[in-house]
Amino acid sequence: MGRSRPGRSPAGAGADGTGGQVARSAVSARGRGLTGLWCTNAPVSTIIQNLGLVPYAPTMAAMQAFTDTRTNDTPDEIWVCQHPPTFTQGLAGKADHVLFNPEGPDHIPVVQTNRGGQVTYHGPGQVVAYPLLNLQRRGYFVKEYVYRLEEAIIRTLAHFGVTGHRVAGAPGIYVRLDDPFAHAALSTPADPRDPFKGLGKIAAL
Structure with a gap:
């Protein structure tokens, strides 16, 4: 710097x-x-x-x-x-993915984007x-670029004592929901046969 x-x-x-x-x-x-x-x-x-x-x-x-x-x-x-407060819709998003009335008293805008995925709250x-x-x-090719982004996030999390995980076929970084730094409780035990169970996504790419 x-x-x-x-x-x-x-x-x-x-x-x-x-x-x-x-x-x-x-x-x-x-x-x-x-x-x-x-x-x-x-x-x-x-x-x-x-x-x-x-x-x-x-x-x-x-x-x-x-x-x-x-x-x-x-x-x-x-x-x-x-x-x-904003909801964004990716290319796979649908209107019924937003479970509230955007014209209601909260007036949270819903913005259509050209990114992948579905609805995301900001x-x-x-x-x-x-x-x-x-x-x-x-x-950089795109695949290497995504890998480097993931690695940067993993190292940043590690700096703060949080362990980030990759999941094959699902770009992004995940943390265990029973991690003390996570913002949600682990409702069911982790299942080694299901790489998503017990994980919460912390970084969307």
Whole structure:
């Protein structure tokens, strides 16, 4: 980790998570407590942007704008943030997967995305990291990239005394639900014949 860089806040990121001029997404966030770290101890430099609590939709739009306008010389970035309460639907998601009325008193938005999977909840206290990497420049194929993400998560968990597990055929990192650091109780004993029983997913990829 080296010198600091000013952070980036998704432009127009209002409390409702709906609006904003994406073209202004690169505006500096000086004075708002958002910082970036310039990592130079890797073969390719990476800027880590700590964005704080930002609405989901403008953040996605800002990342798309960053990707659309970057060049081969643009440093890679990792955006670390939290989102206000939001449900996102993956390509396999269905409307009946969201078991509440999005127009009800809670007004939690449901955002359709182009990621895999089904419905995911985002909310304050849940840290999300978005890698914006040029995989071709780094020489990574997708399978290796996913493996490296998983390994980074496993090592981070180990630093905090939590053991992460891989499950064959199911990208992501899992922790045992009876782990004292987990947020749920293990309701049934682990079954060695079922790799999912007794595990809770902590990292979705």
